[in-house]
Amino acid sequence: MGGGGGGSGYIGGAGGITVTNGTTTAAGGATQGIGLGGAASTNGTNGKVIVSYTTTDRNHATPTGTTVTNGISGKARSFNGSSDFVLIPASSNLDVQNLTIEAWVYSDNFNQSGFIFEKTTNGLVNTQYSCFFNNTNTFYFRTHNTTPTQDDLTLTTNSYFVNGSWNHVACTYDGVNKKVYVNGAEAATKAYTQTLQTNPAGTAIIGAYGSGTSYFFNGKIDEVKISNVGRSAEEIAESYRAGRDKYISLNNFSATDLSSKASLPFYIAADRPGTYLTATIGESNFANYQPDANTVALWHLDERSGSGAYIKDSSDNANNGSTTSTTHVEGKIGKGRLFSNSSIALSSGSNANVTGDITLDMWIKPNSFAAAATPIHKDSQYSFQINTSGQVSWADSSNWNYAAFGATNIGLTTGNWQHLAFTKTGGTVKIYLNGVEKASKSFGGALTSTANIMNMGCYSGVSVCGSAYFNGSLDEVRISNIARSASEIRQAYEVGLRSHPITIDFAAIGAVSNVISSSTDTSFNIDATAYGLSSKGSGIYKGDKIIVRENYNGTEYIAQGTVRSVTPSIGAITVSSWDAASTFPAGGFTENADFFKWQQEYWPLTNNTISSHMDGINTLTLKQTDGQEGRTIWLDSFRSGNYLTNPAGSTLTSSLGRQYLQYRAIFSSFDPFVSPSLSMVSFAATTGPTPYLTPTPMPAYDGDTGGVQGASSCYLEESRLDNSVTLHWTDGATDEIGYEIEKQINNAEEWQFVDITTPNAQSYSDTDVAAGNIYRYRVRKRGDDGATGDWCGTQVIDMRTGNAQIEGLKIQGVRID
Known part of the structure; x- marks a missing residue:
């Protein structure tokens, strides 16, 4: 995520997060969205070198005939299917034995003969390695050994690729197996143990084969990445998720008392419009659903799809799970999992083996109550069940007997998300519902060690369940090796009251008719309809700070200025001037530039929760909730404050000559089912002179x-x-x-x-x-x-x-x- 500047809010160049295992031989240095680390980019302007790499390999490429278009992240390249391609000069660092080819591809018809990528020997087709579509409804991952003998791993195109959408594809070879992943999930695999053909004189190509003579791809290609390792299923799934449902937590600031503050205003800028980011404040990582030193496991259950144990544990303990027939659904926080005669088998590693004290908490939404329904079950160590009346009972290794604990009515209902927590310290078990203690019972003693398997959604001591299924949804399931306090439990329940969803209002592309020719050119045109807004100049207003960004010839240029005038119907913009730190391409920005703006958010804080939960804020958590595309996001100037007006009467003075009063009503509601609005506003003033006094x-x-x-x-x-x-x-x-x-x-x-x-x-x-x-x-x-x-x-x-x-x-x- 790019870094914001100081008080001016200036965006000072490209940022990015790059996390790799092994060496990335082609990784882009264009500005990255959250979680898009290491992804190469086709962000350059037509006719120029289009990629500037963060790796030392610097395999720059030159396009032939392709055009710039909006991609899955930033810009991409559009290929016409008849003559377009991108050529990469000969480079020995693309001669690899283990490899991964990754790309995002878009086409209205994937049943075509078109190459995504090929590494060649002397520009000849079918000489080293490639991945491509064939018009027989087949996708190919092709390699050649030193004989050279050709080997193909194939899959049926229309069974995996969705026409008219961006699709992520990865072809991997780790020296033992060849695999193809589509949209984060393994689609095909085969055993393969061969030494690959290499030749340092060979060029590589995107969008066609050989030296650009045939098999031209028809569609768009973005974020091409070649690695000299066979990436794991987890790494591929992360690339596909594109940062969705990932968290960034900042907790390196001193505790701040916000209990008496009315608002938390801040500035945010992002290059794609929409609602895809949520900010949360809290007094601890636990309150913000982030792992801490006492977190044994934390499953956000946000993963849409994947291979193997792709239900990830967000703690450091890797208690990952494999799902059987569960459904990806809307959760309480982001996404969740729906269980109906289905389950998630979880790792039984030693860190899931809790002894002594424990806390088990989650968001739960039962669809119905059934006999002995078991949402969480760590066999012979800790478990709870729900009966047909919605009563709950507990069992653990100190007394594995639900009946001995007794069915307990805590007010659990069907059809609603509720926060449920169990704590045990010594021999006392407490049950909390929606932050309130509902039961406290003496039961057995401290938990003892077992290495048995754990399941989510059923009662079983093995990975395949057969009975006691839970019918409903779960989200944010968490295990701690301490008994959390009542205050911590309530803060976990009230997380929504300390969260703020962010909607980015504006983004646009440049207009061919009037581009920014130089640093002295302050009038230009934009087109916001490219991002679904109602008119070319929608979402940008006089006084806004507009940002223009373009990757030109491998260098990213960014300028920003204060808007002086807007004509929404035609997208005509004038800025007063460009900020001093702005940078411009030698020939000016082109129609391929991106436009976005700094927008101010007002995060309401008044009466959202009890003051003792807001007087020591030390953690800010950002979550990207939608990974349909990559975004670049900047944040700046978080400041707590109060609203200007006092309902009992406030004096607002202005300089001489002002002829109007402008105000903003900031609405807030902690009930998602209602929308507050103004029905009447009254204005009281002591007038200065009446324009004409009585004669x-x-x-x-x-x-x-x-x-x-x-x-x-x-x-x-x-x-x-x-x-x-x-x-x-x-x-x-x-x-x-x-x-x-x-x-x-x-x-x-x-x-x-x-x-x-x-x-x-x-x-x-x-x-x-x-x-x-x-x-x-x-x-x-x-x-x-x-x-x-x-x-x-x-x-x-x-x-x-x-x-x-x-x-x-x-x-x-x-x-x-």
């Missing part, structure tokens, strides 16, 4: 001529645009030589002379005013005989900030739909 009559006066000068009035206006006030008056007579104006400041006794206007004037603007003062004006006319009339005085004007002073913004009603 005050201007009295007639007797000049030397003794004539009446006509009925007159005056009023005062405060400018909405600048720091000034204007005095207005009316006068029906025309015998004046001008109007004399005075003002009074802050209710002082004396009046200050301001000016004498020209004849027939009807207004006067005074710019010698300042916010925070109180002003009053008066005007009188001076006749042509030098005499003056009586004063016409205005009402008092209280200069605040040039605008209204807001006293409160109050939600008057909240409707739950």
